[in-house]
Amino acid sequence: MIGFQYVRPSNIADAVRLVAADPAAKFVAGGTNLLDLMKEDVERPSRLVDISRLPLKTVEDSADGGLRIGALVPNSDLAYHPVVARRYPILASAILAGASAQLRNMASTGGNLMQRTRCPYFYDVVTPCNKREPGTGCSAIGGHNRGHAILGSSDACIAVHPSDMCVALAALDAAVHVVGPDGSRLIAFGDFHRLPGDTPHLETNLQRDEIIVAVEVPAEGFAENHTYLKIRDRLSYAFALVSVAAALELDRGTIRQARLAAGGVAHKPWRDKSAEAALIGQVPNRAVFARAADIILRDAKGWEHNAFKIELAHRVIVRALSQAAAGRPQSQSNKTIQ
């Protein structure tokens, strides 16, 4: 870790001003990803602006019946919040599928969105990486790429966004409230994270001197028919090979609304509205689910070690939709997949 200055401003405006004034300054909240990357010299901030004590820790009903989640609500508090557990169980389930109990106690809601899209080469500072050092090349293409992207990648980067929580937020059609030097704005969740293109070092559309103040989910929580199904190399505390958030609203035996998002497959949480549209009006069954999976994966591209993820993703999508339709969400403690 290189030397850096530390400052703890007492309000949002000062925090924004401090980062705006220093091009190498960074916000820190839970610190679980940033400090880890600083220890590897991947992140080298000149100054940490500690926002962890700002008053952004409330979960409250929003005006239109949704829920406004303060950016500094710890992941564990959000997962076990009674309103989230009752109205947005897919969000609670996704959070509990990720990281460890200790990390969930530390990590914040906003920080979960801001964790780096990453791969082992991004961490390994002696290898080329377009994300870490733009223009140096991608070591994962032609290297070890078992965990890498099958959707939306580019010749510059095939890393995946590791968040589980964000997959559920994508499915729930969340929005992100941010504040910067010029005031506040709202970013739709699907517009928050970026695909790599030829600028994989840019992972979100948040400006570097903007701060997330809240994440808002709309009223519809799909509490009856949902699941978060995560497949990984060990049963707990591992990133997804493929994960799927599936949510349905059923009306007299047909699908009235559908949400489908996948993790572990792309540089950002992957939501495909055309696959959702193909489910609407259908009677839920395996063939219908397989068609939705075909649509999501129509442009999937595997690499030397991860082509298996295309077939795996297809099966996880079908299984997740089956769980959602049956109203039997995946348990995150008993890992038997029904």
Place this chain on the structure above:
Amino acid sequence: MRATTSQQAEPANPVPDKIPVSLIVNGVETRLIVAPWTTLLDALREHLDLTGTKKGCDHGQCGACTVLVEGRRINSCLTLAVMQDGAKITTIEGLATDSALHPLQQAFIDQDAFQCGYCTSGQICSAAGLIAEGHARTADEVRELMSGNICRCGAYPNILHAIQQVMGQT
């Protein structure tokens, strides 16, 4: 002195000053002066000589550094001491009372829940956090919610039994 140095430009990235921090460690208010990059783990081990908390991976992956901050279990390697200014920290050294081991310490002995012991203080602090959280009832739930603590010796079955022994007492 100032007159001479003022002739020179300030260095672009001056060495940061050390920062005074107050931590309430195992009930004792402790003042120390640390560099900004000192993790809570290093502050405990290197500044306060509380070496019961172990450094395993130093990246939040093994759980050996688990301590309780305001009663919540965290990885002390992934937070800075300055970020915890004013916080109440409980380490493995703070669990026993003068007359008795903490029930988890006794249970780990009763159930033979360790071999080399390097992960044990993190396992016990994590289990204390788990029990305080109150979300684990079944064996599956204990296993899942203890997955942030790795045991290289593979003492998991007996660690589970030790935690269940204490859960059965409360």
